[in-house]
Every structure is written in structure tokens, then in C-alpha cells.
Amino acid sequence: MKDPEKLIWEHAKSPTSATPRGGAAASHHRTLPKLLVLLILFVSVTYVVYTLKLVTNSRDCHEPPFSTHTHTHILSGIGLTTIPTINATASTLRLLNRTSALTRRESRQTAAETQLRHVVFGIAASSKLWEQRKNYIKLWYKASEMRGVVWLDDKVSSAGKGERLPPVRISGDTSKFSYTNRQGHRSAIRISRIVSETLALGMENVRWFVMGDDDTVFVTENLIRVLRKYDHNQFYYIGSLSESHLQNIYFSYGMAYGGGGFAISYPLAKALQTMQDRCIQRYPGLYGSDDRMHACMSELGVPLTKETGFHQYDVYGNLFGLLAAHPVTPLVSLHHLDVVEPIFPNVTRVEALQRLTIPMKLDSAGLMQQSICYDKSKSWTISVSWGFAVQIFRGVFSPREMEMPSRTFLNWYRRADYTAYAFNTRPVSRHPCQKPFVFYFSKARVNSTTQQTVTEYERHRIPPPECRWKMANPSLLDRVEVYKKPDPHLWDRAPRRNCCRVVKSSSKKKKGTMVIDVGVCEEGEVSET
Ligand SMILES: *[C@@H]1O[C@H](CO)[C@@H](O)[C@H](O)[C@H]1NC(C)=O
Ligand SMILES: *[C@@H]1O[C@H](CO)[C@@H](O)[C@H](O)[C@H]1NC(C)=O
Ligand SMILES: *[C@@H]1O[C@H](CO)[C@@H](O)[C@H](O)[C@H]1NC(C)=O
Numbered sequence: 001m002k003d004p005e006k007l008i009w010e011h012a013k014s015p016t017s018a019t020p021r022g023g024a025a026a027s028h029h030r031t032l033p034k035l036l037v038l039l040i041l042f043v044s045v046t047y048v049v050y051t052l053k054l055v056t057n058s059r060d061c062h063e064p065p066f067s068t069h070t071h072t073h074i075l076s077g078i079g080l081t082t083i084p085t086i087n088a089t090a091s092t093l094r095l096l097n098r099t100s101a102l103t104r105r106e107s108r109q110t111a112a113e114t115q116l117r118h119v120v121f122g123i124a125a126s127s128k129l130w131e132q133r134k135n136y137i138k139l140w141y142k143a144s145e146m147r148g149v150v151w152l153d154d155k156v157s158s159a160g161k162g163e164r165l166p167p168v169r170i171s172g173d174t175s176k177f178s179y180t181n182r183q184g185h186r187s188a189i190r191i192s193r194i195v196s197e198t199l200a201l202g203m204e205n206v207r208w209f210v211m212g213d214d215d216t217v218f219v220t221e222n223l224i225r226v227l228r229k230y231d232h233n234q235f236y237y238i239g240s241l242s243e244s245h246l247q248n249i250y251f252s253y254g255m256a257y258g259g260g261g262f263a264i265s266y267p268l269a270k271a272l273q274t275m276q277d278r279c280i281q282r283y284p285g286l287y288g289s290d291d292r293m294h295a296c297m298s299e300l301g302v303p304l305t306k307e308t309g310f311h312q313y314d315v316y317g318n319l320f321g322l323l324a325a326h327p328v329t330p331l332v333s334l335h336h337l338d339v340v341e342p343i344f345p346n347v348t349r350v351e352a353l354q355r356l357t358i359p360m361k362l363d364s365a366g367l368m369q370q371s372i373c374y375d376k377s378k379s380w381t382i383s384v385s386w387g388f389a390v391q392i393f394r395g396v397f398s399p400r401e402m403e404m405p406s407r408t409f410l411n412w413y414r415r416a417d418y419t420a421y422a423f424n425t426r427p428v429s430r431h432p433c434q435k436p437f438v439f440y441f442s443k444a445r446v447n448s449t450t451q452q453t454v455t456e457y458e459r460h461r462i463p464p465p466e467c468r469w470k471m472a473n474p475s476l477l478d479r480v481e482v483y484k485k486p487d488p489h490l491w492d493r494a495p496r497r498n499c500c501r502v503v504k505s506s507s508k509k510k511k512g513t514m515v516i517d518v519g520v521c522e523e524g525e526v527s528e529t
């Protein structure tokens, strides 16, 4: 440790050094004392300013923010002519005091939390699929609380009349832009211009523009929870990647995938608007609208802020594995709902999503959040994806296995295997005894005495493969009941999985029902057997 100090010492003594470190080092040189005085002055002013800031930020303290005496002492202690310095410092402080009071008042006004009314949705839709796709929008869009515009390529007959849909508009003409990608479609250009076109409508009090497709379903309360973390007065481009590593390689690991939805702060949308048409012209060979957006963001120098609750879902098959092991972050969006199977079995896609809106209304912050616990007496592993499904496994699986999505879904590039996902996955258990027993969410209520939500999950009745293990058999259970207090402030705290506990029920009536309690982990509580 001594050698580096010595180096600095030597360095400081050298006359060519622009940044002398120690007072003693300066003694040999005539010019250095002046520099030193300036430096000390700078340091003391900085110190005073910070002290002041600390004091003024504390509401309870009404004492004078600093003691002039102390600073006189510090400065005179090293032999400076202190009077002018102090006066200058004092007046500077008074000024700073005034401005800090002013900014405090201002920030109290503008830092009012971001609400849904500060967001404008820009939805990319096509006239051909409108009749079918508008049903996804109806699931989440509330005309009385939200603002949004659906941008279409052509007129549609029943353009949202009497339906609770956003107003419909036809995108501006983009035939003057060139599009040379052979695989894609030139509608990518009109879709990438939606942010600028929505901005041009001149709505007031907008903090964020949120883009989505007509087959994107948003959990709007969670969208707001995510946006609240960021200062809307700055440049932000927020979204998430594709599940497919190959997609991310082909497009970019720095791009917000449009179907999963992404958010652009108001000032960034302003900056984009001034350059977007020129920018689009520079990339005629790109495939889609979101990579055009990404190209312009790169020109603006704004990187993607990744929020993993936006879901592009570039997969086929069954989303179950992904939904049963959601990352510890609020669920913001679901996409490609026409491509994957319905999220609940034996119902239509829209019916399945409608069912999901029940737990969404009760406790949006906790929707799809996983908790992992064990029934020690039976040696079972239990994984709850709140509001969606409960799984019971024979035997003990560690949380580090359970938090990995099981591969119930297929890769976007059909010939690719599990090495082509952009995250860890685990195989679907092959062993007949290790197949999970799945209970899907069926209904919910609130116990007004305990203020808890009671969600019920019914067993998916597919005949389980024969298992010869001599241990408790979960097929004796018909349903699982989960108690949980709504936790709207879940995401105001550091991310952490909830804990779950198997509740020993004594009543005979509940035969065939397992009762689970989900909530914030208690002191010392860990998911362990
Ligand atoms: C500095 O301020 C003090 C009190 O605020 C005052 O008495 C003194 O005359 C001032 N000195 C100068 C040089 O302005
Ligand atoms: C700073 O402002 C507070 C009230 O805003 C006032 O009470 C205090 O005397 C001021 N301090 C100085 C150094 O001006
Ligand atoms: C599927 O739903 C239909 C009617 O809604 C019902 O009759 C049938 O039993 C269900 N099948 C399964 C496997 O749940």
C-alpha cells in the first residue's frame, strides 16, 4: 500500500503535474501555493454546499444549516485571509439556500408520481386482423382511465364504436420511404413512426409513450410501477429482449422488441421526432419497426434500459414453463398470444386471458410471482405462480432448479434447441414420478375479515404416468387454495421472492384440498427442506 502513495507523492512534486495532491509537495514551487489556496477554497465551498444540502433535506432540523465559525477556523487554520472568503461563501450559501428551497418546491410539484393518465399508448394494428385482435386490446384497455391510439394501415368498418377501445387512426403515408428487406414488410416503416405520429397529436401532460402490438396484453398497473422508477424528464428507452438468443444475435441484444412493448420518455420522443424520418431513410434494409427504432436510438446515443417484465414471447407451444417461473420483477406484458396455446387449458385464448384479469385486479403486483416451499411430511416440492398455477412435485427440487423455466415451449427457430435461449431453462421431467401435478387458477375471492385474497387452483386432470415410488401421491388432491394479502408496495422494496407455507388444515371438509399461505418472508425464513 505504501508504494502507490509514494508514486503519487513523487508525481505531485513534479512541476508538470496539473493536479498536485499534497500541501507539502507544493512548497518548492512559487505557483503552487496559489493553486493550493484555490483548491482548498474549492474543497471548503463544496463541503459547505454539501453540508447545507444535507441539512436542508432533513425536514426536522431547524437549526442554521452550518456554522460559519467552523469554516473560519478551517480556513484561518491554514493561514488564509479569511474575511472576503467567508463573505463570499456566506452570500453564495444564501443564494444556494434560496435555489435549493426553490428546486425543492418545484420537485414537490413535478415529482408527483407517474400515473396511468401520464401514459399514451400507441398500438400498432392491421386492418386485416382488427376484428380478431381488438379482443386482446379490450382485455386491458380502459377508455375512462387511459389514453391511447390504435394506428391502422386502412379503414375498418366497426372502428371501435360503442366499444371500449382506443380511437383508431390511419398512419401517415410512407410510400416515399424506401424499404429493401426481402423478408419483411414495408408496414414496418409506418409502425416505427407511431411514436412520432402520436406525439404530433399534441396531447398534454404526457410523460411516456408506450408502444405495443394489437396482440400485446399489458398489465397496466405494473407498467406504471416500472415507469415510476425512471425520471420521465430524461431520455429513456425501456423494454426487453427476445427469448430467442438467435433473434437477439440477428437483431440486437440492445433492442426493445416491439411486441413485448416498450416505453419512450416524452423528451426522448421529442428528440426522436426531429430526426426520425431522416433516420429511417438511412436504414432501408432493416427488417422491422423495432429495429428501425433501435437504429434511431443508437443515433441518439440512448441505450436500452432492460426491464424483464415486458415479454415478447418469441416461442411456440405452451408458455407454462415461462409463466410458472416468472423472473422476480412485475409482469408488464404478454405477446404472441395468437402463436402460443391458450394459457389455461380447454378454453379459448381470449377466455384464458380474461380469467387472468381476476387475480390481476385483486393483486396486480403479485401476479405470476413465484414462491417455492416444501411439504416436509410428504416430501413434496410446491411451486406457486400466484394467480396462474400451482405445481406439486414428488421429491425435493432446490429453488435454483425451480426458478428456471421448464421447457414446455419451443424455440422460435424450430430447429434450435435449448442452447438457443437467452436465459437458463430446465428440461421437462422425464421420470414418470417427477412429472408435476398442475393446478390451474379457477376462481378468487377476498376474505373481508382477514383482508386476504383466497385464490383457488384446480387440478389439470390428465392421467398421471404410473409411478412406483412408495410415497404420498399428489393425485389425491383436487384443488389448492392459496391465501395471500395483497401487496401493492411489493416493488417499492428490493426484489425478493415471496415465501409460501403449507397450512395444516384440520377440518375434514377440506379433504382433497391443500391450503397454502403466501406472503413476505419472515425474519430468517428460507425456502429449504
Ligand atoms: C463580511 O461580513 C461581515 C458580516 O456579515 C461584515 O461585518 C464585514 O464587514 C464583511 N466584510 C467584507 C470585506 O465585506
Ligand atoms: C436558509 O433558508 C431557511 C428557510 O428557507 C432560513 O431559515 C435560513 O436562515 C436560511 N439560511 C441562510 C444561511 O440563508
Ligand atoms: C373442456 O370443456 C368442456 C366444456 O367447456 C367440458 O365439457 C370438458 O369436459 C372439458 N374438458 C376437460 C378435459 O376439462
Ligand SMILES: *[C@@H]1O[C@H](CO)[C@@H](O)[C@H](O)[C@H]1NC(C)=O
Binding pocket: 447, 448, 449, 450
Ligand atoms: C375468513 O378468515 C377467517 C379466519 O381465518 C375465517 O374464520 C373465515 O371463515 C373466513 N371467511 C371466509 C368467507 O372465508
